[in-house]
Amino acid sequence: MKAINRIEGRAYPLGLANVDTDAIISAEYLKKVTRKGMGEGAFATMRRNPDNIFDNPEYAGAPILVAGENFGCGSSREHAAWAILDMGVQAVIAVSFSDIFSGNAFKNGILTIELPQAQIDMLLDAARDGQLAIDLPDQTVTTESGNVAEFGMDPFRKHCLINGLDEIGLTLQMEDAISRHEREIDERMPWLSSRRDAA
């Protein structure tokens, strides 16, 4: 996983609320068996509109996306996170995120930032004319004109993102605790183990 420290550049000023994962990547792209190349399919429905921001050359390759509340609601497809990553977006700033999307984003090394609507409005305005700069260690988003929005962040997620740590590797360090739990279940709830049930 790529380590994140500072993300600087243009931001897609999407602004919409309730952008569901169907809108981020439609079902036809779910048939791939690898993660690469999903970016081409991102926001396909919105892209049918000729004035959409995603095909506006001004924002081409923008590493940040700014949206409204409940971003990533709907289907749990992780393809939404892969599509966003494959488009080159490393951070999404929104009023709120669906639980599943923010989890998926984190696991793929995408930074999700929650800010109140007033700050989102300020960032949307700023994103239309200039760059944004996210500083993860400082937990700030700064506009070109110098406005600063501070955001809250789970310390563990922050640590993993800054160090590019893979979650599975971290969990496998807890092997002893996992094995202990398994022995306990085998003892107390033997019906849960189909190995035993089959025997």
Next chain:
Amino acid sequence: MTAALPRTLYQKIWDAHVVAMRDDTALIYIDRHLIHEVTSAQAFDGLRAAGRQLRRPDLILAVPDHNLPTTARLDAQGQRLPIDDPASAEQLDALTRNTAEFQVDFIDAVAPEQGIVHVVGPEQGFTLPSTTLVCGDSHTASHGALGALAFGIGTSEVEHVFATQTLLLKPSRTLEVRVEGVLGPGVTPKDVALAIVGKLKASGGQGHVIEYTGRVIREMSIEGRLTVCNMSIEAGARAGLVAPDDVTFAYLKGRPRAPKGAMWDQAVSYWRTLNTDPGAAYDKTVVIDASEIAPLVTWGISPDDSVPITGVVPDPDSFADPARRDAAAKALAYLGLTPGMRMQDIEVDNVFIGSCTNSRIEDLRAAAEVVRGRKVAPSIRQAIVVPGSGLVKRQAEDEGLDGVFRESGFEWREPGCSMCLAMNPDKIPAGERCASTSNRNFVGRQGPGSRTHLLSPAMAAAAAVTGKLTDVRELTS
């Protein structure tokens, strides 16, 4: 020793699965893992790439559903028919290869038990009370109907469970949704689900696990509870739960993958302890009076956009919240509806009875009851019934329901996700309207440009015979 503090059902299941804590994040053990072809391939790939092992293949059950065509799977000679769409075929093959390589219990596309994961899990007794159950699919909340803490996960999490049999989770807040009273005639669990989602709104359950309580839920069958829990995610909740009771135990007893003999008795005595203690506090409680629930139908592009079938298409200007006003206007434009139009005047082109929300035997019985002796309206382009599993299909056939549907002009299909989402050949063409028993009416969900109205199986059946959205009570009373 001090007396234990009263706990909710959710807290009891949670506490029994904490392997370790890291700050406010828990490492939670996962007892059951369902996989299907769409969200598992990249996870198996990741495992292979990292040289990691599958920790507990014995706790996984795999079944293909999303991509499978619902037309015949075998030819007259019993040979497997090819799948036309190469991308679908590749995903399905990948599941077959991966489950063979990693020795995972696999229900093949042509096995009699094949079906939609969320129908198959409970039906097989793979889903059990007090378990943590995950699946790379957002409607995994369904399994909460049996008292399992069940939720959808993404592919990275699937890989995490593969490698570690655990997930890193933060505790959720608890939301009690109590449905009191008695349902009126023609009002089904689907209407209860739509009413709950309509009341909570699409994000009202965010960060919460819902526990469904109250007389209506207690008196509901497991099939009905599965329908209600299925739509928890449409209110933004991670999971929905119903405390296991005698209805649950009667449903599970004797199922192929449920415990047997002395093990069964031991399990039931534990499961009986799983309910919310008197005095335990939920973070939030919402009470719904069953007598106020009418047969519902959606008018918009979010499952919380529903009105009683006797109602009218709302005027976007009637919403105080400007964001909601814009969304409603967009929805009406997409769906080709005008404010004030009577819901019952909306003509449909297609009817879909199926999906993990409404494809179990009770759903098919309810729909068959309405179509029995009636014909699908000539204006309907396509009306299909897609049983949730091969076992549901066989039972329906034993009861003669397939004949009822066929005679009225419905197609009787093979099990799968079908028209619920546009991943297999069952799609709604652009601009066409579908009365659908599924759970999502998002833009393009049933195919690019498709227009969806969510409703119950009985209401879908009523729409099929009249050609427009119809109050089923007028056909049955």
